[in-house]
Amino acid sequence: MQTCIYLDNNATTKVDPEVVEAMLPYLTQYYGNPSSMHTFGGQVGKAVKQARQQVAALIGADDSEIVFTSCGTEGNNAAIRAALQAQPEKRHIVTTQVEHPAVLNVCKQLETQGYTVTYLSVNRQGQIDLDELSASMTGNTALVTIMYANNETGVVFPIEQIGLRVKEYGALFHVDAVQAVGKVPLNMKTSTVDLLTLSGHKLHAPKGIGALYVRRGVRFRPFLVGGHQERGRRAGTENVPGIIGLGKAAELAQTYIKDIKHEQQLRDRLEKTLLETIPDCEVNGERKNRLPNTTNIGFKYIEGEAILLSLNQYGICASSGSACTSGSLEPSHVLRSMGLPYTTLHGSIRFSLSRYTTAAEIDRVLEVMPLIVERLRALSPFNND
Amino acid sequence: MQTCIYLDNNATTKVDPEVVEAMLPYLTQYYGNPSSMHTFGGQVGKAVKQARQQVAALIGADDSEIVFTSCGTEGNNAAIRAALQAQPEKRHIVTTQVEHPAVLNVCKQLETQGYTVTYLSVNRQGQIDLDELSASMTGNTALVTIMYANNETGVVFPIEQIGLRVKEYGALFHVDAVQAVGKVPLNMKTSTVDLLTLSGHKLHAPKGIGALYVRRGVRFRPFLVGGHQERGRRAGTENVPGIIGLGKAAELAQTYIKDIKHEQQLRDRLEKTLLETIPDCEVNGERKNRLPNTTNIGFKYIEGEAILLSLNQYGICASSGSACTSGSLEPSHVLRSMGLPYTTLHGSIRFSLSRYTTAAEIDRVLEVMPLIVERLRALSPFNND
Amino acid sequence: MWDYTDKVMELFYNPKNQGLLEDNQEPGIAVVFGEVGSIACGDALRLHLKIDVDNEKILDARFQTFGCTSAIASSSALTELIKGLTLDQALKVTNKDIAEYLGGLPEAKMHCSVMGQEALEAAIFKYRGIPIDVHEEDEGALICSCFGISESKIRRVIQ
Ligand SMILES: Cc1ncc(COP(=O)(O)O)c(C=O)c1O
Ligand SMILES: Cc1ncc(COP(=O)(O)O)c(C=O)c1O
Ligand code: FES
Ligand code: FES
Incomplete structure (x- = not known):
């Protein structure tokens, strides 16, 4: 199979052809090491600098505040570790129950290393309670790490309102914005965020490249220790083609964000029509504060993997939960935290669109999805119970 | 400048055109996430599996023993941290004074975290003393981390002899083989090595990808914490194009290693002729146990940066020290540890060849190098001292 | 993505013997069903058997399953395997036989x-009126969340 109706863009995206084109020279003739003393390496350094500016521009940052990483996971690991190292006397962290494993599992590890972690709950709509946040914070809180938008439901948290509360307590504020960057306009200049993670492959750059925003003045110790690349903030020979690709993708995203209404209309039509044509299904998570490309729908009485493989037969790619937990059999920790009933929990599917999604593709999904649900429900012992 | 005579292959290498070709489909149509539940992602997972086998084959490992990383630095950080976590009660590390910063700076950091580190000295030839190694080890030694071949001098350490001594004390043995893989045949099946680091961009794969060999049975905790990619040993969405490229590069290296005599002859001719035609210069480091592609030559009374910029004027790329320390003004820690006199220390240049180096390029270097040295020496107050 | 065999996919897409068996009160015929999983959990397999009372032969078997691909394929395979067997023979059918019939299952499945x-x-115990000792959901981690099957339970059965 070579092509498919790809509605799994929160897992990873197609690399934009312009991005590939921008990268290619750096995979072929410009292979120098940007840290080298010769012109051949130096010219590569200049291209890296430009890419850094492009990434900075997308989120309203200064280019000195951008550290290139290998992925969103590295960004999250590095940000959390750096924030704690900067304030070794404070031993408390606040996060939410619905973070990505790249934050949650770091927090769980930190609990075995003498830290206390508060995992804020979410309501049935997937939203946190700002008062619960404030109540959880003390002078001992080193770090609040909260995602911008949830990868499974698309629910967006009120980041700046959270940030104001965080600042009252003098803690550092890290935001995992892996799902937001490229979909939602960000401006670090007027933000309360200290550290912000992004990942290239979620915004049409290739896999293997990401970036961490580190606000000027925030003390930062490298997570990857070694040479003095990235001004001593991330050791290791720079992934030049990846960096160039991320720069280009960031530039393209600036124009693209302005057109995102189109994508949102497709998503809304998909969602609305599914709810109308299929009985016993509902949208998981708040519909108002939500990424424009994501819908997560629970189809009662049937099981997610069975739905996914049926969709796969029709050449439609979607997912349940996040790709990095799909090997495990646990139902989504995000939906569980929202308190969904088991009937819905197991039959929830995420459709995530991109700028490449077409109206015809949505039509096709709307055509086959009722058939799939009907067939699986006919197999289920709960049907008509 | 688009092309140059590139003799800086220990800093980074040209990506093999076959490698780029192998990667391209994974930068364009096959953009799925290998962990996804649909065929579109699954087919990518199959390609990743093949690449893992190719990398494993190059070093005589099993594919379950290969963990993909983002670079050599990450491999070294991950290996050292994992080895210590596996034996939390042991608090002593043995390494050498001439390691890459990606090992040395991790060790320095560990010294601030309650670990004791022995930095083995090297002699004037850049070799360590096995008896010093044995004398340094105790039952408290958790880890011995020693490079296979030095990036600056090319000097190769007797890894298996070292390993036998390490095993006497029950410590884990990590080898930074970033400069050796692809130049020296390795076979993990008959080796004493527990953990081994390699980096793609040193063997004609792109920057941004590396691998860590973890011997079956060695307890391993991930350095990057998050999702369960790489069987829970390295979180983060896989750098698929990079992995495919590394696999192809590993496959090509297998054939290439058999032809390395050609490269060695070019290196030997370069070295011999320079020594014959330029007075007051000498090879740094033992000439016998050495990488076939590297020569490090000290030109007395003149300064390295001046030589490099002069070479650059002729379109020749070489280096002094390692690329990741080239921004600093300190003379090479490797050459200093070898006890070179200051006159030589500052005027040492590394030429590192690759399979792409031609006889004509070597001729050109042999033509201009005497002129450069003569000109700079004429400017030097030490000339004829 | 799971590495399913063609047989698994075939039985998933075109399952055999799906549905339930009505009890038509035919003389000499018994219809029973057995169930695992709990409604509270929202996941279950219901296996329906039509039994010839005289010789204890399974005349027909049907299933209703709420579960993943391999659960549906396994249920369908089971019904194929046991049709025509006596109850005693059927009791000897193990999960390994089911997996074998499917050409194998991924280890995690x-x-x-x-x-x-x-x-x-x-189903058979119910027909024979034998009480089933309910295995405690003890030490082991919950592996199959749909059916509330714990690791220790699986070990017990797989061994
Ligand atoms: C011996 C050695 N170890 C480690 C590294 C670090 O590798 P990377 O730049 O891929 O992080 C290098 C090269 O820079 C090296 O030469
Ligand atoms: C919210 C969120 N954070 C972090 C990550 C991890 O990013 P990466 O896979 O690039 O490591 C992802 C995606 O996988 C994500 O959706
Ligand atoms: S029955 Fe298939 S995962 Fe549990
Ligand atoms: S049926 Fe699939 S996890 Fe239980």
Whole structure:
């Protein structure tokens, strides 16, 4: 199979052809090491600098505040570790129950290393309670790490309102914005965020490249220790083609964000029509504060993997939960935290669109999805119970 | 400048055109996430599996023993941290004074975290003393981390002899083989090595990808914490194009290693002729146990940066020290540890060849190098001292 | 993505013997069903058997399954395997036989075949009026979340 109706863009995206084109020279003739003393390496350094500016521009940052990483996971690991190292006397962290494993599992590890972690709950709509946040914070809180938008439901948290509360307590504020960057306009200049993670492959750059925003003045110790690349903030020979690709993708995203209404209309039509044509299904998570490309729908009485493989037969790619937990059999920790009933929990599917999604593709999904649900429900012992 | 005579292959290498070709489909149509539940992602997972086998084959490992990383630095950080976590009660590390910063700076950091580190000295030839190694080890030694071949001098350490001594004390043995893989045949099946680091961009794969060999049975905790990619040993969405490229590069290296005599002859001719035609210069480091592609030559009374910029004027790329320390003004820690006199220390240049180096390029270097040295020496107050 | 065999996919897309068996009160015929999983959990396999009372032969078997691909394929495989067997013969059918019939299951999905075996046991015991000792959901981690099957339970059955 070579092509498919790809509605799994929160897992990873197609690399934009312009991005590939921008990268290619750096995979072929410009292979120098940007840290080298010769012109051949130096010219590569200049291209890296430009890419850094492009990434900075997308989120309203200064280019000195951008550290290139290998992925969103590295960004999250590095940000959390750096924030704690900067304030070794404070031993408390606040996060939410619905973070990505790249934050949650770091927090769980930190609990075995003498830290206390508060995992804020979410309501049935997937939203946190700002008062619960404030109540959880003390002078001992080193770090609040909260995602911008949830990868499974698309629910967006009120980041700046959270940030104001965080600042009252003098803690550092890290935001995992892996799902937001490229979909939602960000401006670090007027933000309360200290550290912000992004990942290239979620915004049409290739896999293997990401970036961490580190606000000027925030003390930062490298997570990857070694040479003095990235001004001593991330050791290791720079992934030049990846960096160039991320720069280009960031530039393209600036124009693209302005057109995102189109994508949102497709998503809304998909969602609305599914709810109308299929009985016993509902949208998981708040519909108002939500990424424009994501819908997560629970189809009662049937099981997610069975739905996914049926969709796969029709050449439609979607997912349940996040790709990095799909090997495990646990139902989504995000939906569980929202308190969904088991009937819905197991039959929830995420459709995530991109700028490449077409109206015809949505039509096709709307055509086959009722058939799939009907067939699986006919197999289920709960049907008509 | 688009092309140059590139003799800086220990800093980074040209990506093999076959490698780029192998990667391209994974930068364009096959953009799925290998962990996804649909065929579109699954087919990518199959390609990743093949690449893992190719990398494993190059070093005589099993594919379950290969963990993909983002670079050599990450491999070294991950290996050292994992080895210590596996034996939390042991608090002593043995390494050498001439390691890459990606090992040395991790060790320095560990010294601030309650670990004791022995930095083995090297002699004037850049070799360590096995008896010093044995004398340094105790039952408290958790880890011995020693490079296979030095990036600056090319000097190769007797890894298996070292390993036998390490095993006497029950410590884990990590080898930074970033400069050796692809130049020296390795076979993990008959080796004493527990953990081994390699980096793609040193063997004609792109920057941004590396691998860590973890011997079956060695307890391993991930350095990057998050999702369960790489069987829970390295979180983060896989750098698929990079992995495919590394696999192809590993496959090509297998054939290439058999032809390395050609490269060695070019290196030997370069070295011999320079020594014959330029007075007051000498090879740094033992000439016998050495990488076939590297020569490090000290030109007395003149300064390295001046030589490099002069070479650059002729379109020749070489280096002094390692690329990741080239921004600093300190003379090479490797050459200093070898006890070179200051006159030589500052005027040492590394030429590192690759399979792409031609006889004509070597001729050109042999033509201009005497002129450069003569000109700079004429400017030097030490000339004829 | 799971590495499913063609047989698994075939039985998933075109399952055999799906549905339930009505009890038409035919003389000499008994219709029972056995169930594993709990409604509270929202996941279950219901196995229906039509039994010839005289010789204890399974005349027909049907299933209703709420579960993943391998659960559906395993259920369908089970019904194929036991049709025509006597109850005593059927009791010897193990989850391994089910997996074998399917050409193998991914290791992480082996337990999906376990509940087939359990549902069969439940149906036959019910028919014979034997109480089933409820295994405690003890030490082991919950592996199959749909059916509330714990690791220790799977080990018990797989061994
Ligand atoms: C011996 C050695 N170890 C480690 C590294 C670090 O590798 P990377 O730049 O891929 O992080 C290098 C090269 O820079 C090296 O030469
Ligand atoms: C919210 C969120 N954070 C972090 C990550 C991890 O990013 P990466 O896979 O690039 O490591 C992802 C995606 O996988 C994500 O959706
Ligand atoms: S029955 Fe298939 S995962 Fe549990
Ligand atoms: S049926 Fe699939 S996890 Fe239980």
